[in-house]
Amino acid sequence: MSTDPRAGTLIDPSQALAVGKLEDAFFAKKPDVSIPAQRVAFGTSGHRGSAFDTSFNENHIVAIVQAVCGYRSANGIDGPLFIGRDTHAVSEPAFHVALEVLAGNGVTTMVDSANSFTPTPVVSQAIIAYNDTRRSHLADGIVITPSHNPPEDGGIKYNPPHGGPAETTITSWIEKTANQHMADDLRDVRRAASPAGVSHDYIQGYVSRLTEVIDLEAIRDAGIKIGVDPLGGAAVNFWNPIAELYGLNLTVTDSTVDPTFRTIPRDWDGKIRMDCSSKYPMQRLLAIKDRFDIAFANDTDADRHGIVGPQGLMEPNSYLATCAWYLGKNRSGFARRKIGKTIVSSSVIDRVAKALGTEIVEVPVGFKWFVDGLSDGTVYFAGEESAGSSFLKRNGHRWTTDKDGLIAGLLAAEITARTGKPPSALFASLTAELGQTFYARIDKPADKALRTKISGIKAEAVIHDTLGGAPITKKETTASGNNAAIGGIKLSTDKGWIAARPSGTEDIYKIYAESFVSAEHLATLQQDAQALIEKL
Numbered sequence: 001m002s003t004d005p006r007a008g009t010l011i012d013p014s015q016a017l018a019v020g021k022l023e024d025a026f027f028a029k030k031p032d033v034s035i036p037a038q039r040v041a042f043g044t045s046g047h048r049g050s051a052f053d054t055s056f057n058e059n060h061i062v063a064i065v066q067a068v069c070g071y072r073s074a075n076g077i078d079g080p081l082f083i084g085r086d087t088h089a090v091s092e093p094a095f096h097v098a099l100e101v102l103a104g105n106g107v108t109t110m111v112d113s114a115n116s117f118t119p120t121p122v123v124s125q126a127i128i129a130y131n132d133t134r135r136s137h138l139a140d141g142i143v144i145t146p147s148h149n150p151p152e153d154g155g156i157k158y159n160p161p162h163g164g165p166a167e168t169t170i171t172s173w174i175e176k177t178a179n180q181h182m183a184d185d186l187r188d189v190r191r192a193a194s195p196a197g198v199s200h201d202y203i204q205g206y207v208s209r210l211t212e213v214i215d216l217e218a219i220r221d222a223g224i225k226i227g228v229d230p231l232g233g234a235a236v237n238f239w240n241p242i243a244e245l246y247g248l249n250l251t252v253t254d255s256t257v258d259p260t261f262r263t264i265p266r267d268w269d270g271k272i273r274m275d276c277s278s279k280y281p282m283q284r285l286l287a288i289k290d291r292f293d294i295a296f297a298n299d300t301d302a303d304r305h306g307i308v309g310p311q312g313l314m315e316p317n318s319y320l321a322t323c324a325w326y327l328g329k330n331r332s333g334f335a336r337r338k339i340g341k342t343i344v345s346s347s348v349i350d351r352v353a354k355a356l357g358t359e360i361v362e363v364p365v366g367f368k369w370f371v372d373g374l375s376d377g378t379v380y381f382a383g384e385e386s387a388g389s390s391f392l393k394r395n396g397h398r399w400t401t402d403k404d405g406l407i408a409g410l411l412a413a414e415i416t417a418r419t420g421k422p423p424s425a426l427f428a429s430l431t432a433e434l435g436q437t438f439y440a441r442i443d444k445p446a447d448k449a450l451r452t453k454i455s456g457i458k459a460e461a462v463i464h465d466t467l468g469g470a471p472i473t474k475k476e477t478t479a480s481g482n483n484a485a486i487g488g489i490k491l492s493t494d495k496g497w498i499a500a501r502p503s504g505t506e507d508i509y510k511i512y513a514e515s516f517v518s519a520e521h522l523a524t525l526q527q528d529a530q531a532l533i534e535k536l
Contacts (some may be wrong), residue, residue, distance in 0.1 A: 004270030008280040011272065016260040017151040018345060019089045025051040026090045026154070027058050034079035037448075040064055040178040042171035043504030044366045046157025047148040051090055054153035056146075059182055061097045064187045067177035068142065068158050069105035072169065077161060079110040079137040080198065082126045085116025085144035086234040087404045089259035090154040095145045096195075098156070103195030110139075111197030117234035117257075119302030120145060120157075121248075121390070121404035122206045127163040128398060129205065145234070147274045149301035149506065151261045164371035164401030207241050212393045214410045215418070216246040222417035226250040227295035227308075228409065229285040232261050232276045235302035235406060242406075251292075253285060268443070274299045276306030276405070277316045277387035294416045295452045296409035296421075303367075304387045305408035317346035317439050320383035322427045323408070324349055326415055327381050327391055328356040334392070340370045340382030343479045343486050344441075344499045344512040349383070351434040361481040365501065369482060371401045385441065385512070437496075438522040439514040442530075446509040451502035454509050454534045455487045464487065464532065468515070468525040470495045496521060498529040509533070 031038035031054050040047050040063060047064060049055025053185025070080070081102060085095040097237060110126070112118050116246045130139040138161040146155030158166045158174060166174070181189060198291055219226075228250060230236040236255055243250035256263050265283040267273035276297040285297055285308055295308040298318045307314040320341070328335040338359045341349045353360045361379060362450045363369035367388055373379030374390060375398055383389035389405035391411075399407070415423050431437075446454070459475040464471060470493035477489050496515040503510060511529045515522035 003268050004266065006270045006284045007268050008265045011262055013262060016262040017089065019259050022051050022152055023093055024087050025057070026093055029054045029057050031055070031057055031182060033061055033065045033179050040175050040182070042175050045147060045165055045504070046155050047175075048149060048155035050152045050154055051154065052152060056090065058093075058097055059186065060178070061094045061156060062084040062101055062186055062189055062191065063178035063181040064156055065098045065101040065142070065176060065292055066105070066181055067174040069101065069107060070177055071174055072107070072140065077138055077140055079130070079134070079139040080110050080140060082110045082123050082141040082200070083143070083197075084112070084120065084123040084141070084202070084234070085115055086119075087232055087236070087257050087259060088146060088154055088300060089208050091144045094154055095406040098142060098144065099195040099197060100191045100193070101189065103192035104190035109197040110200040113199040113201045114203070114237070115273045115495065116237050118143070118202045119234040119238070119298070119406065121303055121400045121402055121406060122202050122238075124159055124163040124402035124404070125206055125209070126200070126202060127159060127161065128400065129209070131161055131163070143301060145301035147272055147301050148304065150273055152258060152272050159402065162371050162375055162401055163367070164303045164374070165368040167368050167371070180227040200434070202407055203238055207238065207245055207415065210242065210410070211246070212395070213391070213407055215394070215414050216248070216410070219410070219413045219417045220247045223249055224293040224413060224417050225291065226413050227253050227285065227288065227292035229253045229295070229297040230255070230302070231264060231276060231281065231297050231299060232257055233274060233298055233300035233302055235298045238406065252293075253288060276304055279313050282306055282313050294412050296412055298409065298450070302405045303403035305389070306387060306407040307409065307412045307423060309424045311424050314424050314427070315439065316387040317348065317385050317413070318427045319387075320385070320389060320424055321346060321348040321352050321430060322415070322423045323383065323389060323391070323411060324381045325352045325356070325430055326411070326426065328352070328358065330418070331380070331392075331394060333396055334380040337380040338373065338378055340379040340481075342375050342384040343476065343490055344501070345383065345385040346437060347497075347514055348397060348431065348434065348437055349514070352430065356439060363481045364484050366504070367403050369484065374398050374401045412443070434518070437514050438519045439515055440522060440526065442526060443503075443508045444511070446502060446507060448507075450536070451507075451509055454500055454502045454533065457489045457536070459489065462491065462532065465489075467491050467493050467498060467528050468496055468521055480487040496525050498525050500529055500533055
């Protein structure tokens with residue numbers, strides 16, 4: 001990966017996003033469905049794009065929300081719809097456009113009582129809490145967010161009554177229907193001029209239930225010092241109520257909300273990206289890490305986590321393995337259930353499962369694949385390498401079925417409080433027992449043609465017999481946990497593995513590699529993976 005020399009630095013204020021121009025483009029530019037880049041397209045987590053590129057505009061929201069209303073009607077979903085938004089510039093206008101379409105279709109919409117931001121996991125938890133004792137008139141939800149994407153981007157995703165990301169059959173139907181609405185000049189869209197939602201206190205509902213999933217008494221009693229950076233995102237107004245209700249020694253290190261995100265350091269490629277798993281946007285929290293016993297951050301819709309201890313930013317896979325181990329050891333009955341991981345996550349998680357005497361459920365990238373396991377409680381912890389995870393309540397019942405970066409951070413505080421050491425120390429003891437591996441992910445630019453080639457690669461097309469100097473023992477294009485396509489390929493040997501797949505949200509592709517031998521061997525694996533992609 002070629003790192004931009006400006007990575008980790010702030011942009012010049014004169015280069016900040018022109019919010020007014022972006023909002024103007026959101027309403028003025030009209031997508032042409034004959035142009036593929038301007039169509040509705042659901043990736044791993046909803047539809048995303050930029051108003052400047054005519055890939056996320058008013059007509060997209062109108063068409064998508066009308067399609068969601070059509071899906072609800074066709075499937076007998078007639079309860080309230082919980083809606084949230086993050087702090088991206090076009091999330092606000094997109095939110096109000098969505099409300100107009102929902103009102104026009106007679107949908108009871110639950111809007112934040114403080115007219116504020118709502119993280120993705122909070123919407124998921126609200127859906128689950130509402131549906132928990134019901135068998136009919138079920139709720140679902142929409143979140144207006146492009147996750148950690150750059151400031152000029154916008155996004156929207158749909159969570160059906162199970163509370164998690166919609167499965168492919170649903171998003172494919174919504175995508176097809178939305179594009180048809182745009183092709184028909186939105187003539188079948190119903191839209192109210194003055195929408196009125198139902199006031200809902202998202203903060204109180206979520207915060208008051210947190211003790212069901214985290215041992216907050218242990219955190220309070222230990223008195224550990226906690227630092228939290230919301231990275232200018234939707235969780236910004238949640239942390240102080242959490243600290244006040246549970247008596248935590250917690251400091252929000254920066255509560256700035258600015259849709260230009262100019263106070264967030266540039267990511268590896270020079271772009272502003274609120275990725276809490278990357279050391280570059282995390283520079284401002286890393287600079288003050290010694291003030292705290294444990295610190296953490298969330299991305300813009302708070303479904304991801306970045307854990308910072310005395311040694312710095314913890315690698316996401318390391319934290320996932322630590323969480324799986326800690327929960328398996330410290331929650332009654334959890335080790336009799338399973339651990340969910342994506343196919344590109346670290347093999348240390350597999351070793352944790354083996355040591356606990358439990359099973360691994362390995363799925364493609366995308367949290368939608370974990371919904372069933374978290375819903376029925378067969379999976380106690382689910383995580384994906386891009387720093388997203390969720391886990392069951394302390395009583396073994398479901399909490400969220402979407403990624404929850406808030407509880408991931410609070411679990412790091414619980415681990416620190418109960419063990420007297422940060423999660424990184426627990427991971428070090430784990431690898432001392434189970435063996436160390438060497439893992440890394442490389443992101444590289446990729447146009448649509450290359451991304452299409454990578455996503456459609458066939459195992460038999462890979463004619464290589466060796467990888468990193470060892471015989472290839474397995475070629476996978478589907479995941480063992482559900483036999484679903486991974487949208488790329490994974491090649492394994494007895495000494496390590498590599499995987500390649502395109503991003504579902506940005507113009508990049510990703511190379512994942514893990515060596516069971518050394519850092520030098522990891523570099524060899526990465527070189528071999530890069531050579532394979534270049535020959536496509």
